[in-house]
Amino acid sequence: xxxxxxxxxxxxxxxxxxxxxxxxxxxxxxxxxxxxxxxxxxxxxxxxxxxxxxxxxxxxxxxxxxxxxxxxxxxxxxxxxxxxxxxxxxxxxxxxxxxxxxxxxxxxxxxxxxxxxxxxxxxxxxxxxxxxxxxxxxxxxxxxxxxxxxxxxxxxxxxxxxxxxxxxxxxxxxxxxxxxxxxxxxxxxxxxxxxxxxxxxxxxxxxxxxxxxxxxxxxxxxxxxxxxxxxxxxxxxxxxxxxxxxxxxxxxxxxxxxxxxxxxxxxxxxxxxxxxxxxxxxxxxxxxxxxxxxxxxxxxxxxxxxxxxxxxxxxxxxxxxxxxxxxxxxxxxxxxxxxxxxxxxxxxxxxxxxxxxxxxxxxxxxx
Numbered sequence: 001x002x003x004x005x006x007x008x009x010x011x012x013x014x015x016x017x018x019x020x021x022x023x024x025x026x027x028x029x030x031x032x033x034x035x036x037x038x039x040x041x042x043x044x045x046x047x048x049x050x051x052x053x054x055x056x057x058x059x060x061x062x063x064x065x066x067x068x069x070x071x072x073x074x075x076x077x078x079x080x081x082x083x084x085x086x087x088x089x090x091x092x093x094x095x096x097x098x099x100x101x102x103x104x105x106x107x108x109x110x111x112x113x114x115x116x117x118x119x120x121x122x123x124x125x126x127x128x129x130x131x132x133x134x135x136x137x138x139x140x141x142x143x144x145x146x147x148x149x150x151x152x153x154x155x156x157x158x159x160x161x162x163x164x165x166x167x168x169x170x171x172x173x174x175x176x177x178x179x180x181x182x183x184x185x186x187x188x189x190x191x192x193x194x195x196x197x198x199x200x201x202x203x204x205x206x207x208x209x210x211x212x213x214x215x216x217x218x219x220x221x222x223x224x225x226x227x228x229x230x231x232x233x234x235x236x237x238x239x240x241x242x243x244x245x246x247x248x249x250x251x252x253x254x255x256x257x258x259x260x261x262x263x264x265x266x267x268x269x270x271x272x273x274x275x276x277x278x279x280x281x282x283x284x285x286x287x288x289x290x291x292x293x294x295x296x297x298x299x300x301x302x303x304x305x306x307x308x309x310x311x312x313x314x315x316x317x318x319x320x321x322x323x324x325x326x327x328x329x330x331x332x333x334x335x336x337x338x339x340x341x342x343x344x345x346x347x348x349x350x351x352x353x354x355x356x357x358x359x360x361x362x363x364x365x366x367x
Contacts, residue, residue, distance in 0.1 A: 081143030256293030
């Protein structure tokens with residue numbers, strides 16, 4: 001299982017797919033689902049949906065992983081050929097300068113560039129310790145004029161992503177671009193493969209969503225059509241096992257999947273998710289039964305699509321499940337493959353326990 005998840009994760013990490021421009025990622029996943037014998041469809045926004053029919057008397061389950069990645073978009077081409085950009089999603093300005101990027105020109109064509117970093121020998125003492133705002137940054141592609149950039153296919157609105165990269169680290173850990181959330185997409189492919197041989201399951205709707213990094217609402221249209229009873233969202237969880245993160249919690253790489261007990265953005269949007277207690281109990285008891293270590297997180301500063309999906313229709317019982325990741329939203333995120341496998345095994349075991357006796361009634365004694 002881990003080898004398959006690794007192969008899918010690394011393949012997906014190498015496919016550019018800025019939020020709103022996920023087509024190449026979607027087509028890869030669609031082809032992999034077809035190879036597994038699983039049909040899928042694309043909705044108007046670009047979400048890819050694969051439905052695995054199950055027992056209609058059981059609560060229906062929607063599982064989400066987003067295909068898109070954060071990045072940049074061209075807003076101006078200087079007369080000199082240097083390129084100015086806007087951020088798409090939560091791109092950390094302090095981690096931008098001197099990175100290689102790819103301009104995605106359509107039909108699989110790309111063009112490389114480098115985010116400029118003022119020559120060290122020319123910086124003042126004050127500049128050496130200043131984070132340069134993205135509005136002041138520019139990208140050097142080697143063009144000598146704006147006309148040359150346009151002839152190469154770069155224009156206002158062209159998507160830009162970190163240059164795709166995979167780094168194999170010690171101890172079964174990998175780093176690179178867009179682990180958020182391509183690792184979860186790989187887990188979903190493994191779920192699609194594994195659940196085909198299982199009987200007595202709920203109907204499961206696998207939603208590979210778009211626009212998560214842009215406004216978190218790509219999956220809402222899918223939820224409005226599917227009208228699920230349960231939503232399980234798969235994404236990274238903030239690892240706190242580095243010197244700069246210890247005060248944030250106790251989530252460690254290699255220590256198992258993570259169940260979010262509380263998320264709240266707190267910056268510009270009053271959204272988050274407190275999980276449904278029946279799902280908390282389901283995953284906790286399943287982890288104990290299967291002897292899978294399960295970590296917990298509660299944090300402010302991040303949120304997921306469940307913030308909106310939980311409000312669809314009559315309300316959707318929702319929970320965020322994740323894998324620990326370091327250095328999130330940078331060009332080199334890090335995760336542990338053992339955590340991806342453990343999360344997959346936990347999901348499979350939990351899905352098998354949603355039976356006729358499983359209740360989502362808030363007034364049932366489930367505490």
